[in-house]
Amino acid sequence: MRFSLPGTGDVRQVPVFGCECKVCCQARVNVRRRRRPCCALLETPQGDLLIDAGLTDLAERFEQKGLNAILLTHYHVDHVQGLFHLRWGMGEKIPVYGPSDVQGYADLLKHPGILKFMPAAEPFQRFELSGIGVTPIPLQHSKPTYGYLLEYNNSLIAYLTDTVGLPEQTQIFLKQLLKERRIDLLVMDCSYPPQNTTPRNHNDLNMALEIHHSLRPCRTVLTHISHEMDLWLSDHPDSLPDHVQVARDDDDFLF
Amino acid sequence: MRFSLPGTGDVRQVPVFGCECKVCCQARVNVRRRRRPCCALLETPQGDLLIDAGLTDLAERFEQKGLNAILLTHYHVDHVQGLFHLRWGMGEKIPVYGPSDVQGYADLLKHPGILKFMPAAEPFQRFELSGIGVTPIPLQHSKPTYGYLLEYNNSLIAYLTDTVGLPEQTQIFLKQLLKERRIDLLVMDCSYPPQNTTPRNHNDLNMALEIHHSLRPCRTVLTHISHEMDLWLSDHPDSLPDHVQVARDDDDFLF
Ligand SMILES: [Mn+2]
Ligand SMILES: [Mn+2]
Ligand SMILES: [Mn+2]
Ligand SMILES: [Mn+2]
Ligand SMILES: [Zn+2]
Ligand SMILES: [Zn+2]
Numbered sequence: 001m002r003f004s005l006p007g008t009g010d011v012r013q014v015p016v017f018g019c020e021c022k023v024c025c026q027a028r029v030n031v032r033r034r035r036r037p038c039c040a041l042l043e044t045p046q047g048d049l050l051i052d053a054g055l056t057d058l059a060e061r062f063e064q065k066g067l068n069a070i071l072l073t074h075y076h077v078d079h080v081q082g083l084f085h086l087r088w089g090m091g092e093k094i095p096v097y098g099p100s101d102v103q104g105y106a107d108l109l110k111h112p113g114i115l116k117f118m119p120a121a122e123p124f125q126r127f128e129l130s131g132i133g134v135t136p137i138p139l140q141h142s143k144p145t146y147g148y149l150l151e152y153n154n155s156l157i158a159y160l161t162d163t164v165g166l167p168e169q170t171q172i173f174l175k176q177l178l179k180e181r182r183i184d185l186l187v188m189d190c191s192y193p194p195q196n197t198t199p200r201n202h203n204d205l206n207m208a209l210e211i212h213h214s215l216r217p218c219r220t221v222l223t224h225i226s227h228e229m230d231l232w233l234s235d236h237p238d239s240l241p242d243h244v245q246v247a248r249d250d251d252d253f254l255f
Numbered sequence: 256m257r258f259s260l261p262g263t264g265d266v267r268q269v270p271v272f273g274c275e276c277k278v279c280c281q282a283r284v285n286v287r288r289r290r291r292p293c294c295a296l297l298e299t300p301q302g303d304l305l306i307d308a309g310l311t312d313l314a315e316r317f318e319q320k321g322l323n324a325i326l327l328t329h330y331h332v333d334h335v336q337g338l339f340h341l342r343w344g345m346g347e348k349i350p351v352y353g354p355s356d357v358q359g360y361a362d363l364l365k366h367p368g369i370l371k372f373m374p375a376a377e378p379f380q381r382f383e384l385s386g387i388g389v390t391p392i393p394l395q396h397s398k399p400t401y402g403y404l405l406e407y408n409n410s411l412i413a414y415l416t417d418t419v420g421l422p423e424q425t426q427i428f429l430k431q432l433l434k435e436r437r438i439d440l441l442v443m444d445c446s447y448p449p450q451n452t453t454p455r456n457h458n459d460l461n462m463a464l465e466i467h468h469s470l471r472p473c474r475t476v477l478t479h480i481s482h483e484m485d486l487w488l489s490d491h492p493d494s495l496p497d498h499v500q501v502a503r504d505d506d507d508f509l510f
Contacts, residue, residue: 017314017344018369028318056311056336059272063283077339077361084332089272106332106361114273 001152002043004252007055009035010191010226011078023230036249037078038224040159046131051159053082068130072098074145075105087113097121099144124173137170139163142201155255156181161189161224164201166211174215183217185253190222193232212244223247256407257298259507262310264290265446265481266333278485291504292333293479295414301386306403306414308337323385327353329400330360342368352376354399379428392425394418397456410510411436416444416479419456421466429470438472440508445477448487467499478502
């Protein structure tokens with residue numbers, strides 16, 4: 001199974017329109033420095049599974065190979081805007097799983113087109129999609145938000161964004177889980193560089209590292225990166241502990 | 256002044272995701288056959304003016320040259336979705352003009368970022384933007400919608416989409432105007448091939464040609480084209496009267 005990160009940016013993405021910081025200027029010249037809307041893709045022999053739909057070129061990306069299902073973490077525009085470009089397509093319905101959120105975003109739930117919004121996934125209840133075990137775990141954000149535990153063969157990935165810290169129930173659930181097995185790959189919200197006060201809605205590096213140290217995965221990859229975070233990193237090279245790295249768009253991992 | 260059409264597609268665009276019709280298959284192979292979300296761009300020595308914001312790459316397009324203002328015809332997603340990618344930018348505010356629509360689309364009016372939604376433009380009241388005379392004229396659609404008369408030097412462009420026919424007040428206003436001068440370029444909604452019954456929300460070719468014959472512009476360009484319209488055209492070549500043509504993405508006209 002191939003697990004990749006087609007987008008690793010925050011709501012503003014990188015470059016930020018009109019920003020003249022070092023990071024944004026570099027990203028305009030070097031496409032590899034850009035950050036698209038945050039998402040993940042799981043490719044298995046049974047089909048493709050997309051986590052979040054903020055990319056605006058989903059039709060082109062999945063025209064040929066198809067898309068088995070979409071998992072949404074939450075209904076913020078940077079995580080769902082690509083659905084506007086898919087919904088009036090033709091052919092088989094694409095099931096969309098996510099947290100309970102009666103509002104959804106804009107008119108997506110009212111006019112789903114070929115999208116099939118499934119009944120809200122139950123927290124902590126494992127289900128199977130394309131041969132992958134999927135367990136939704138509640139996160140802490142400004143909208144109802146799920147992270148996902150993803151099991152394939154003997155590998156365990158935890159995809160935890162958008163979030164600021166972890167709700168207590170989720171901490172208890174994960175600690176129980178960790179008695180039995182280790183997380184192979186933790187992908188986590190780290191929108192901001194270290195802050196002096198507790199950040200709102202998203203982890204800063206302090207909180208992200210706190211979660212890393214508490215869950216002790218084999219490897220942690222930081223995502224949902226803002227231009228401020230990139231700027232801080234370029235001024236503080238070698239500041240991340242072992243086993244922690246910052247994601248880049250299109251990073252991939254084989255399991 | 257350069258007047259161009261960066262997008263000429265309907266809400267589904269061309270190719271339609273998953274569609275295997277001749278038109279959509281061709282568009283996948285030949286990018287020049289694709290149709291992006293319907294919009295227009297006016298470039299004058301005083302700056303750039305964009306009509307509708309459905310393109311998702313507005314940040315890249317206008318990063319260097321800037322954007323003086325945006326005129327919205329209406330708040331349907333295929334005409335505003337690009338604003339999601341601009342609003343969290345930095346620098347000068349971008350004024351956005353449009354019809355009165357308290358809902359707007361999604362959370363755009365509530366969280367405008369660098370967009371400055373101006374008080375609703377008054378119907379039939381001319382104002383100036385970047386050296387262009389702009390007169391909003393009400394159209395007939397499923398949301399409050401304006402077409403725009405655009406005057407530059409001695410040239411007159413009428414941009415009329417999305418619409419099905421024209422409201423009576425608008426017809427009266429245009430007939431009065433035509434006593435004094437001719438429309439040089441009429442750009443008009445022609446989403447559908449000829450229908451047997453009156454179409455909903457958008458012109459079919461019958462209604463588009465009826466408006467063309469009634470307004471008698473020097474030239475009419477059909478836009479907001481669906482894959483069905485493209486398919487019909489490929490099966491009925493040479494079926495358009497003189498002075499009427501179908502737009503292609505990036506068509507441009509100099510005034
Ligand atoms: Mn986000
Ligand atoms: Mn969010
Ligand atoms: Mn439209
Ligand atoms: Mn419309
Ligand atoms: Zn920046
Ligand atoms: Zn088609």
